[in-house]
Amino acid sequence: MNIHHTKHHQTYVGNINKAVEANDILKGKSIEELCAAASALPPECATVVRNSGGGHWNHTFFWQCMAAPGSTNGPSAELKAKIDASFGSIDEMKNKFNAAAAGRFGSGWAWLGQQEDGTLVITSTANQDNPLMAGIAEPCVPLLGLDVWEHAYYLKYQNRRPEYIANFWNVVNWDYVNGNLK
Structure with missing residues (x-):
């Protein structure tokens, strides 16, 4: 890093x-x-x-979006309720996020964001695009983002992008994500 x-x-x-x-x-x-x-x-x-x-x-x-493992408290009650309402469960949200990150062809990003109506969405963008850019992805305010360019993981994970994505959940700074929701 x-x-x-x-x-x-x-x-x-x-x-x-x-x-x-x-x-x-x-x-x-x-x-x-x-x-x-x-x-x-x-x-x-x-x-x-x-x-x-x-x-x-x-x-x-x-x-x-990252912190030392175990240094944050997980999703707030408010965020957990939104995740449950939008995806069914935290595990299902993670599965969809992981799929968006792993499915990004080439270089890009995976995002968890909040739409104007308050619902949460998962999207992916190519290269250095992001959900702030009109017409690029599902319109949303990013809450969590993951870099899936090879330079983000290649030195440690080589071509094992799914392993990098799975391990990202160990360092998610939920306090930051909770703050983004507010």
Whole structure:
């Protein structure tokens, strides 16, 4: 994860910062605003915002989704009730999340998010796209995200993406996920 953070994520940060400095259209916007506007930007800005801006936002979110094993209390009563209402059980939510993560062809992300009507949804995005980007995935506010690019797991898990995904549940920062729900 050190290489992942200091090399991959840092490259996204550097590239989006250069793009913001070079394009007046992008200046003064938060990373969330940039991601939300990605599909409406001129082509010369849209690609760098989707790739580097999305990469920066996704990774910043991802780091917060993890904590030391056993250091958080699990889903709050409110989150558990929403998971049960949307998926039937926590185990079924995990199964659907795992399937979205494992089924992502190539590089991308799996997401647990909340839709406007309050229901929860699981979706997956390619590359550095995310649910903040219009027309990319099921519209939702991300609550939990998992990086399924090979660089996220290859040094430890090689080509065993399902094992990486299964072990992710041991480090989920439920306190962060619970906070995102609020």
